[in-house]
Amino acid sequence: DETPAPGGVGSPGKDGEEKSGDVAQQAVAEPRAWIESAPAQALQAELATMQLENLLETLHYNLGIECCQDLRFIEDAMLTDLHLPPVHQRKLLQLAALQKAAAEKDASPPSRGGPEEVAVAGTEQAAKKSPVVSEQAQQAQRILLEREQRKREQKKLEREQEVQKQAEQIQRMRHQQAERALEEERGQQRQEQDRRARDKENQQQAAASATRAAKGVGQCSVLHDYEAKAAHEVSLVAGDVVTLIRKHPSGWWEGIAPSGSKGWFPSTFVEDVGDAPPPPAKPASPAKPKAA
Numbered sequence: 001d002e003t004p005a006p007g008g009v010g011s012p013g014k015d016g017e018e019k020s021g022d023v024a025q026q027a028v029a030e031p032r033a034w035i036e037s038a039p040a041q042a043l044q045a046e047l048a049t050m051q052l053e054n055l056l057e058t059l060h061y062n063l064g065i066e067c068c069q070d071l072r073f074i075e076d077a078m079l080t081d082l083h084l085p086p087v088h089q090r091k092l093l094q095l096a097a098l099q100k101a102a103a104e105k106d107a108s109p110p111s112r113g114g115p116e117e118v119a120v121a122g123t124e125q126a127a128k129k130s131p132v133v134s135e136q137a138q139q140a141q142r143i144l145l146e147r148e149q150r151k152r153e154q155k156k157l158e159r160e161q162e163v164q165k166q167a168e169q170i171q172r173m174r175h176q177q178a179e180r181a182l183e184e185e186r187g188q189q190r191q192e193q194d195r196r197a198r199d200k201e202n203q204q205q206a207a208a209s210a211t212r213a214a215k216g217v218g219q220c221s222v223l224h225d226y227e228a229k230a231a232h233e234v235s236l237v238a239g240d241v242v243t244l245i246r247k248h249p250s251g252w253w254e255g256i257a258p259s260g261s262k263g264w265f266p267s268t269f270v271e272d273v274g275d276a277p278p279p280p281a282k283p284a285s286p287a288k289p290k291a292a
Contacts, residue, residue, distance in 0.1 A: 034060070039067035046071070050091040058082065059092075064140030072099035078144050218244040220255065220270040234263030242270060 034040050040056070046068045047053045059065040063078060074096040079089045219241055226236040234257050236242065242255040245262075253267045 034066070043068050043071075046095065050095060052088060052091055052095075055084075055088065055092070062140070063144075064138075069099060069103065071095050072103055073141065077148060078140075081144075081147065217246060218272060218274055220244055220253070220267075220272045222270050224269045226265055226269045228263060228265075232264055234261045234265055236265055236269055241273070244272070 035056070040060075043065065044053050044056050047056060047059075059074075062082060063074065065071060065074075071092075074092055076089070076093060079092060084092075222236045222238050222240045222242060224236075225238050228235040234255070236257065240258050242257055242265075245254040245256065247253050247267070248264075251267050252264045253270070254262070254264050256262045
């Protein structure tokens with residue numbers, strides 16, 4: 001009889017519960033039966049010599065150790081996944097070495113009689129005394145080998161992923177460097193364009209200033225005489241009319257005197273009379289008298 005699946009229609013009922021309880025009791029009884037067996041008691045006594053009797057169930061359920069002879073198959077790699085303290089691992093390896101030595105000693109034939117008798121006696125003694133490896137121990141060894149193989153494959157995959165990750169990172173760095181170089185080139189081009197625009201604007205402003213200087217922005221009448229005190233100033237004579245070029249907020253104006261001298265002068269010595277008049281037109285030449 002099989003116990004119904006938990007997700008089936010209806011409930012297992014009383015019979016199903018009893019059967020489930022029997023299965024659970026049987027699962028618990030099997031480990032108890034092994035622990036109370038003679039090989040398990042001998043194994044526990046052997047572990048107790050190294051104060052490792054608490055590892056009996058750990059070795060049995062994880063490595064398949066069922067008797068003292070199975071201890072000789074323990075290796076360092078098998079103990080790694082058990083995460084035991086280093087002192088426990090060292091003691092287990094010592095027990096394994098002792099069991100191996102004992103097995104080799106028991107398997108060696110006695111040195112009595114002739115060569116043929118020694119060979120026959122050795123074969124019989126090895127067949128009689130050599131311990132048989134339990135199927136569970138062999139299965140544990142296969143599981144450990146498969147686990148080590150999976151670990152190697154996992155490490156290989158991790159190395160490949162790390163190499164791929166580094167390659168992608170290098171590719172991203174190169175792409176970023178190319179983008180920065182392109183952005184710097186674009187920035188230099190923008191700076192060159194701005195410089196050219198500023199130079200053009202300055203040239204236009206200079207041309208406009210020269211035009212204004214040539215035409216003048218107005219005229220002013222000199223109220224008092226002024227004697228120039230520096231090379232960039234111009235002397236004024238009361239009553240003269242000066243052509244203005246520009247006015248500075250500091251109170252100094254620039255202009256051209258009737259004598260043609262150009263320079264700065266204080267605005268307090270003149271009076272602004274407005275825009276400069278257009279240049280006078282050339283007088284028309286008199287008509288020649290007609291001949292009689």
